[in-house]
Amino acid sequence: MVITVPSFADTRQGVRHFFGTRHEPAGPDRAVHMVVSVHQVHGTDVLVVDRPVAGPQTFEGGWDALVTDQPGVLLTVRTADCVPVLIHDPVHGVVAAVHAGWRGAVAGIVQKTLAVMTQRFGSQAASLRVSIGPSVGSCCYEVDEPVLSRLRAGYADWRSLVQETKPGAARLNLRGLVRGQAQSAGVREDGIHSVSLCTICHPDLFHSYRRDGTARDTMVSGIMLSPRRRAPRRTRGKRRAD
Ligand SMILES: [Zn+2]
Numbered sequence: 001m002v003i004t005v006p007s008f009a010d011t012r013q014g015v016r017h018f019f020g021t022r023h024e025p026a027g028p029d030r031a032v033h034m035v036v037s038v039h040q041v042h043g044t045d046v047l048v049v050d051r052p053v054a055g056p057q058t059f060e061g062g063w064d065a066l067v068t069d070q071p072g073v074l075l076t077v078r079t080a081d082c083v084p085v086l087i088h089d090p091v092h093g094v095v096a097a098v099h100a101g102w103r104g105a106v107a108g109i110v111q112k113t114l115a116v117m118t119q120r121f122g123s124q125a126a127s128l129r130v131s132i133g134p135s136v137g138s139c140c141y142e143v144d145e146p147v148l149s150r151l152r153a154g155y156a157d158w159r160s161l162v163q164e165t166k167p168g169a170a171r172l173n174l175r176g177l178v179r180g181q182a183q184s185a186g187v188r189e190d191g192i193h194s195v196s197l198c199t200i201c202h203p204d205l206f207h208s209y210r211r212d213g214t215a216r217d218t219m220v221s222g223i224m225l226s227p228r229r230r231a232p233r234r235t236r237g238k239r240r241a242d
Contacts, residue, residue, distance in 0.1 A: 020219035033072030081136035084221035125186030137198030
């Protein structure tokens with residue numbers, strides 16, 4: 001079982017995506033040529049896959065965002081409470097998958113990914129579609145001073161995202177942070193969709209690091225440009241990725 005958002009689910013847009021739940025999807029998608037999954041380190045490094053890849057490939061290092069213009073390459077991120085963010089540029093044919101915990105988010109992983117899409121592939125923020133997946137909600141995400149001080153230093157509009165619970169502690173709206181960062185980078189408000197499901201509140205649907213106390217179980221989310229069809233019907237005029 002997976003969760004999809006309406007704005008990405010329109011297959012005419014040439015993109016496939018899913019936000020994973022604790023119930024694994026049934027069977028592999030035959031359209032997938034290659035799955036890219038990397039070691040995540042709560043950093044801000046963006047891996048760009050800009051050439052065809054056949055078969056399993058190891059990408060050395062730690063990466064928390066993946067970008068590709070290659071059809072059939074499924075970009076995946078693993079999360080438990082952190083925010084999975086999927087991005088599609090329907091104009092240039094580029095997709096991205098981002099793993100954003102508070103650390104990576106405050107350090108600018110979202111804006112950095114958008115900047116890489118622009119620099120490498122010419123993406124314009126205003127035409128991007130951003131989908132923010134299930135993650136810990138402000139209902140359950142209490143953070144303490146070390147997190148709050150980093151947030152205050154890294155995000156001007158931090159007040160709108162926190163609700164003080166006691167001195168030195170507050171509930172943080174992590175999805176709101178990602179949304180705000182995408183908007184301040186130029187993504188249109190109506191280009192952003194957020195799945196408002198809290199991983200802690202829904203044990204039937206999601207693993208949660210905070211709730212379960214283990215980082216062993218995670219959900220996989222992914223996005224992929226659909227492989228080009230050999231004999232396209234009614235797709236004339238569709239731009240090519242090359
Ligand atoms: Zn909750």
